[in-house]
Amino acid sequence: MIRSFFFLVLLLIFAIAVRAQQLQSPNDQLIMSFVLQADGTPTYQLNYKGQAVIKPSKLGLHLKNDAKSLLDGFSITNTQTTSHDSSWEPVWGEEKIIRNHYNELAVTLTQNGTNRQLIIRFRLFDEGLGFRYEFPAQPNLVYFVIKEERTQFAMAGNHTAFWIAGDYDTQEYDYTTSKLTEIRGLMKSAIQPNASQTPFSDTGVQTALMMKTDAGLYINIHEAALINYSCMHLNLDDKNLVFESWLTPDALGDKGYMQAPTQSPWRTIMVSDDARTILASRITYNLNEPSKIEDTSWIKPTKYVGVWWEMITGKSSWAYTNEVPSVQLGKTDFTKVKPNGIHGANNANVKKFIDFAAQHGFDGVLVEGWNIGWEDWFGNSKDYVFDFVTPYPDFNVTELRDYAKAKGVKLIMHHETSGSTRNYERHLDKAFQFMKANNYDAVKTGYVGSILPKGFYHYDQWTNNHYQHVVEKAAEYKIMVNAHEAVRPTGIARTWPNMIGNESARGTEFQAFGGSKPNHVTILPFTRLIGGPMDYTPGVFEMDISKINPNNNSHVNSTLVNQLALYVTMYSPLQMAADLPENYNRFLDAFQFIKDVALDWDVSKYLEAEPGQYLTIARKAKGKSSWFVGNVNGETPRTSTIAFDFLDATKTYIATIYADAKDAHYKINPQAYTIRKVVVTNKSKLTQLSAAGGGYAISIVEATKEKIKGLKKL
């Protein structure tokens, strides 16, 4: 006892002498070192299996109107090390049980002169690091304004990055793959037009940022628990290869209004020599708080179709008329205007979708463009743009409610805000009450265009606070939220599991706006999906958009089977089948996979993964014995080889394999596919060609001996 105490004292003396603290991951593969520089600047570094992942990097915050920022002049006044190992069950997710296992170091710093205290808390997991700034209650630091967070991430080499341009108003860029030093030169071409966009730097990129080192390490930088704080971008010093945090400013250029006791979001760095580990990591959720919703029985994974793709492709319109260039809600009388004849959200069309959903077992039907205001909704900085309760004359709320109910289908509400956040908040209670009265229990929100109030951005603290307000208010009403154009998720769905979807990246709609890169979906799981599920709206079967709208020459850069695989590879408890019923009716054999695929999972196995190239994931349906496998492939045709050793060794299964035909190609032959049924066991192996922009999808169901009669073994 005395000896160990003596050892501890020695350790402490040593630690204080070099002002360094080390933290190891539970599996010992990661080592984080915290070092206070001679001038009292806190720094950290991160090694993985002896390789530098983060070279010594500064930590701190630049404050506004403050004689002394929280950057230097610190002394360590306390350190605390703890270990944690627990597990929890998400309401929905990629696996039934999530383990939360880390070693923690909390360093209390006291600033000379100001006597201010700052705690930097590090949590080191087997697959990465999370850390945050904590501002405890104290007399000399209560209210303060962040001019900029100065968190560095010093890279150890000129890695390959999968990046999109940093932007305060859009996350919907196509990914660029390049060396870090090439970012500056490629920035201009990386910034494609968007409904709202505010890029800020020639070397600014967004998180989650995925990278690969020349030595084959995979590194991912993101954030977790972004609550009441500004969203972080990364700005690269491309001479020194050091990323630094770059928060989204408000109208005054300030980046955060803070009130101690409080804390920053977590900054996360995942690392592995196996890309699959990044996908399997639950660091982001583990760094969020447990669910604040006690009764979660009303939160249900949902598969849906919708009156949507026809507007996205330009076949029909959200607007009811072309004759009202200036809608004034409460004054404009839509019963007196001439309909444009192509309004999508009309009773007959909605019923067609309800019928289709009922016929094929879908849970819901999203209807966009049902409510008045779409004639001038966009680009006008219009404050009172929607009221969220008044339908167009050809959309009968009660009739459709009852029709859907009789068919066992839920209508899904749509609340486009046009970025007019105050207007939405003013109508929120009534809009949610209207939903409940009409049997809606999920809402898709939208924030297309510039944010109101003017001067604010999609990802600043003020606007992030709005999204959070909507999610929490929705929870009061037992409403599920699928927010589009909102800030990228950071695992908040653990705390607020009614946030069942988000867009916050370039979704399928861009396939009808000129197209996305064929390897886009091999990157998203390493970037956007690190923070939570995406309402990617897959399932497009007709790749030639001109067949839907002759004036739209877009092409969906994907094979049909690639679209099927997305239901497995792009995890979400909310999955749309985006295409038109008539297109599904042409390929009902392939459509069967979309009908069959599960939304919620007991287990997920990441079989193959290389960002930008390919991805193969197997998942076991929640509470069932069936499995689903998805493979998506990038630009280069590739043969995937997987073993079925994840299957129960005591069982026999029938696998239905949806594969690209040999001559399939995302551009020239996307609809060429094969479907075959085979018998598989946990000894089975599959070697399967995936076309350019292709993939495969497999549904695997436990089978009796009778059922497998006549089927070949794989």
Place this chain on the structure above:
Amino acid sequence: MIRSFFFLVLLLIFAIAVRAQQLQSPNDQLIMSFVLQADGTPTYQLNYKGQAVIKPSKLGLHLKNDAKSLLDGFSITNTQTTSHDSSWEPVWGEEKIIRNHYNELAVTLTQNGTNRQLIIRFRLFDEGLGFRYEFPAQPNLVYFVIKEERTQFAMAGNHTAFWIAGDYDTQEYDYTTSKLTEIRGLMKSAIQPNASQTPFSDTGVQTALMMKTDAGLYINIHEAALINYSCMHLNLDDKNLVFESWLTPDALGDKGYMQAPTQSPWRTIMVSDDARTILASRITYNLNEPSKIEDTSWIKPTKYVGVWWEMITGKSSWAYTNEVPSVQLGKTDFTKVKPNGIHGANNANVKKFIDFAAQHGFDGVLVEGWNIGWEDWFGNSKDYVFDFVTPYPDFNVTELRDYAKAKGVKLIMHHETSGSTRNYERHLDKAFQFMKANNYDAVKTGYVGSILPKGFYHYDQWTNNHYQHVVEKAAEYKIMVNAHEAVRPTGIARTWPNMIGNESARGTEFQAFGGSKPNHVTILPFTRLIGGPMDYTPGVFEMDISKINPNNNSHVNSTLVNQLALYVTMYSPLQMAADLPENYNRFLDAFQFIKDVALDWDVSKYLEAEPGQYLTIARKAKGKSSWFVGNVNGETPRTSTIAFDFLDATKTYIATIYADAKDAHYKINPQAYTIRKVVVTNKSKLTQLSAAGGGYAISIVEATKEKIKGLKKL
């Protein structure tokens, strides 16, 4: 017939040739000329009895991001002249029936090249001009952003102005009286410290701006019906003596987001050679829309006391504790903190005020500081600063509700927002529901400090829209609103008569913050009150504030009788008796006037008026035979002479005259007064000395012969 038609054609030809239009007031004393300059710039001028009031002045708007502003290049494509004469009954007011009598000219301008249409509508009343810009529905002007309104008011001379500094965030400056050319030199001293302030120009002043010409003309410039628009300041070109509109900007520096069809507020210019005509004018209300509230039976003039002056003077506090520098609503437990012992809104003290109100016939008791959050409410840009429903532990909502009800008194709610407008809107419904559940039917709102969202100002379009939202939402709940620190009123109370009060100027509280000029109250009726009633909170009897709080050496620059007169001269349907009960108890004979004075009137007679010097008004109580007279006097002692010819010739009255004692003086002897009862008829005349900063107050009640026995005739 043919001849008159020919004459009309000639007139039209003439008008188009010189591109000029003339409009006369119903009494022919005012002539407004509209002239289109050679380059198509619209201009107007205004003459009164042959004297220039407004010299030729340009009209128009500078647009943002627009190739062509709405400044020039116009042709007249239509003119329309109409006359209007009607009358209407306000829900409350200075008179029972208001006449709305004007001649109107609407000039339709079409801009060459853009083909945009702009209508300038002029309404010429006997006592002034109102005009506004109208933007009709049209293809080439739907959404547009105002960079600046360019409305000129060219003065005909170097008038004397009663002005406060133009400011985006405060209206609470003391008035400066100076020549127009002296404004620049006096600006620095005119800007006294305030909780939030954003002055913008060395020659910028606020409306309503009162002026007097060397020739003895009184001119007043203000605006009416400020709805969904930015509040107008006036910026003086002091070389040419031309005022130009200067709107309050938003966070981006923009001044208005417009959607046609729409219009600007009215710009008003009142003019007379008799200052009393300015006070008697109802132009501002007449230029507003009729009431939008159908059932107004719940809107009731209210006389109240409150737990307020003790906090203003510093005797007690809004905050409950001094131990919580960082309140986190929902987390901070006020039952566990040490009370500071001077919290004003405690049960015992509130009961004391309820008792006092009941004893003396007051309708209501305002209680500030009742709800949690006051410990760090100010100056921190705190978003979630109040929840408006949670009381401090020593304020028992239910108990006090029942106590007040049993005593026949209404509690008045207080909602300080600290400028955090979004937070208030988020809580508005619940806060109003809480009020109704607890028997409150009036709320005093407050906007002390900087506006949130950051970058916005107290008087920009965005924030004005907030105040309007609160008034309209309150009307839904049948709640009366008294908004402090909100934008100055512009007659909107005609349309929303539940807006029974506003501060929007330097109120009595400044007498405890160092004092206001003794002539302040002789100016306010010509400036602030042009737009609507002010919750000035008069009735202070103890002028030496150190007697309330030894640490406060402020002095109230007013005699006691001046304070009484304010209940007549400062018209408001909401009147506070601001002082502490113990101070009223020392002067119960004088307090009787405050108890007696009416709040609502059949008729008002403006007997004497000179801005900055004196003011005498007589008013007949609504539905009663009694009259009340108030005289307030500026710095120079003065003998006022008035006739009682406004009284009913068939009746005899007893007048109770509250007058300054001969040696009274606002500074050295403010509490010296006399009270005498005399008999008056409509033949009576009064000659009465008013002290420096003094005045007199008279209550006049119809009397039987028995009652007047022993009383002298005046």
